[in-house]
Amino acid sequence: MRNLILEKIAIIYLRAILIVSVWLLLRGHNEPGGGFIAGIIASTGFILYAIVYGSTAVEKTLRYNTRNWIGSGLLIILIAVVLPLIWGKPAMTSIWMTLPDSISSYVHIGTPLLFDIGVYVAVIGIILSIIITIMDVLKWNS
Amino acid sequence: MILLAHILLPFTYILLALLIKKASIKSRLAVLFATFNLLWALALLPIVQFKDIIVVQVGGWAAPYGISLVADRFSVFMLIMTAIVFFLVTIYATQSVDKARRKSGHFFFTFGILMGVNGSFIAGDIFNLYVWYEVMLMSSFILMSLGGERAQMEGSIKYLILNLISALFFVSGVGLLYGNLGTLNMADLSAIISEKSHMLTHLNPALILMVVSFAIKGALVPFFFWLPASYHTPPPAVSALLAGLLTKVGIYSLIRFYTLFLYHDAPFWNQLILWMGVLSMVIGVFAASSQxxxxKILSFHIISQVGYVVIGLGFYTVSGIAAAIFFLAHNMLSKTNAFLVAGWVKRQKGTLNLKTLGEVYKESPVWGVLFFISAFSLAGLPPLSGFIGKYLIIKAGIEANYIVVALIALFVGLFTLFSMVKIWLEVFWKDVPKDRVVKIPEKKRKSQYMLTASIIMAILIVAMGLWAQPIVTYCEQAAVDLLNPELYIDRVLNFSR
Structure with a gap:
């Protein structure tokens, strides 16, 4: 049986939670938050979506296979780790971009942000691959 | 970067394996990355000869606070042996492991093991060592249960539970140590302990927890039960890799801990470690001869051989530790090769029960000779590497006035020879029993890559026996470094780029 209200709520919740997770990801370096937490929170949105619409529908919204999500997350982490070598610094050193004075007080762009984005993508991929596998095994809403 | 590459190379393979679907490309990439890892490990050799100790402070954070990666001669030697074993087992696995397993991530998890093993060899602080242990444990557990056969599941559950207990001991020891001294950097800890050697008994609970965890990992005597219960169940290429690498990491950590911390309280630890080694030798070899x-015979022999390494450490002289290092390296090669031959026998005959096998030598003399080389190297026949290893250990024991231990080691060697001869006679020599006809697979499958890997390994075993002198000299240098932890402490703590 279709439940129209739940379906609408799932979509709205997914959108809202994605915005919240991106906000958490960006504030993460100096305040509570960060890639891991943001990734977990974002995946709750996808999990509700999966429970309501089924696992095939959530795979379609993700566009890419969960394995690819994990892989690209790890790739971004690898880039963030080896990027400092270009500047002749040891791997995993934080490199920050120098930005114009007008915004430099509240915008910081550097390798830790890239690292966090990688963690974010990888965590979403890992959690969803676990959930989708469990749903497929239990034949839950498919 | 020079050391970080040992972690980043397997990491890169892991992420590529996630992005690529085709099994054949995955296998080729695995061989390629294993080659890179080997070349990189060999490249470390001249660097470590020049610098004595390679230190990398990750992210540019100074030693007791940041993550230090440290490689001295011992670590580099272990990295090279790991890379050789891993490279050859990867070549072997491209043919030996079935396509379904390769597709569902066989190489993915073997590289997880490689990352964990490499990481533990270069970890400069105890918590990182613990993390690499976990990486290794998870990958090896999945690798063991991959495929989901009934026997496999039974073995891997035992493996997982006992190793989780070991991880629990380790992490509680880490917690206690940190609570007492406020640091986990190995060099820093060693420096603090040598200043306050009167309070060492105070630290013994933490150290005992960690040593027990290493003993479980290394399958030393009261804690070896998980190993023979699980190593005979997974596909041969997997058990060869696990037999070659995993227990050695536990023993590596034990040697590292002993030479950095435990030697301060030598009256307590020395006898404990020495007799643990002796018991492992004796019990392992007796258990093996009844299988x-x-x-399973080979698995029980791992316990016995690990005992040899530990008694070498227990002598605590330059020649003793050099012998232990040499023996560790010899054992990695010979043991892995014996498992590789077992894998081929299993592929051809479908069973590994000694009672139903026979006449394998007639079928393939080449594999017979390969088994002969690795088995009799394990037993310690000249001119193979095992002879040099055992000779060095026993000589060191006599020099250090542990005559009884040296005699026991000789005696155990005799029993090793007995069970190797038993495998040789039962599998390769005797006629196939008439009443136990085994179904032979309908067509002979190709095994040229498996053969190549095993032949290279056998050549290395012979070479290690014939040209032992440079290797022994290197091991002696490594042992001198291990016995002077001041150098290690100084290089890590006063690191400057």
Whole structure:
């Protein structure tokens, strides 16, 4: 049986939670938050979506296979780790971009942000691959 | 970067394996990355000869606060042996492991093991060592249960539970140590302990927890039960890799801990470690001679051989530790090769029960000779590497006035020879029993890559026996470094780029 209200709520919740997770990801370096937490929170949105619409529908919204999500997350982490070598610094050193004075007080762009984005993508991929596998095994809403 | 590459190379393979679907490309990439890893490990050799100790402070954070990666001669030697074993087992696995397993991530998890093993060899602080242990444990557990056969599941559950207990001991020890001294950097800890050697008994609870965890990992005597219960169940290429690498990491950590911390309280630890080694040698070899499964005999022998390494450490002289290092390296090669031959026998005959096998030598003399080389190297026949290893250990024991221990080691060697001869006679020599006809697979499958890997390994075993002198000299240098932890402490703590 279709439940129209739940379906609408799932979509709205997914959108809202994605915005919240991106906000958490960006504030993460100096305040509570960060890639891991943001990734977990974002995946709750996808999990509700999966429970309501089924696992095939959530795979379609993700566009890419969960394995690819994990892989690209790890790739971004690898880039963030080896990027400092270009500047002749040891791997995993934080490199920050120098930005114009007008915004430099509240915008910081550097390798830790890239690292966090990688963690974010990888965590979403890992959690969803676990959930989708469990749903497929239990034949839950498919 | 020079050391970080040992972690980043397997990491890169892991992420590529996630992005690529085709099994054949995955296998080729695995061989390629294993080659890179080997070349990189060999490249470390001249660097470590020049610098004595390679230190990398990750992210540019100074030693007791940041993550230090440290490689001295011992670590580099272990990295090279790991890379050789891993490279050859990868070549072997491209043919030996079935396509379904390769597709569902066989190489993915073997590289997880490689990352964990490499990481533990270069970890400069105890918590990182613990993390690499976990990486290794998870990958090896999945690798063991991959495929989901009934026997496999039974073995891997035992493996997982006992190793989780070991991880629990380790992490509680880490917690206690940190609570007492406020640091986990190995060099820093060693420096603090040598200043306050009167309070060492105070630290013994933490150290005992960690040593027990290493003993479980290394399958030393009261804690070895998980190993023979699980190593004979997974596909041969997997058990060869696990037999070659995993227990050695536990022993590596034990040697590292002993030479950095435990030697301060030598009256307590020395006898404990020495007799643990002696018991492992004796019990392992006796248990092995009562078994009738090819891989189970070899598994019990791992326990016995690990005992040799530990008594070498227990002598605590330059020649003793050099012998232990040499023996560790010899054992990695010979043991892995014996498992590789067992894998081929299993592929051809479908069983590894000694009672139903026979006449394999007639079928393939080449594999017979390969088994002969690795088995009799394990037993310690000249001119193979095992002879040099045992000779060095026993000589060191006599020099250090542990005559009884040296005699026991000789005696155990005799029993090793007995069970190797038993496998040789039962599997390769005797006629196939008439009443136990085994179904032979309908067509002979190709095994040229498996053969190549095993032949290279056998050549290395012979070479290690014939040209032992440079290797022994290197091991002696490594042992001198291990016995002077001041150098290690100084290089890590006063690191400057």
């Amino acid at each position: 009738f499964d090819f891989r």
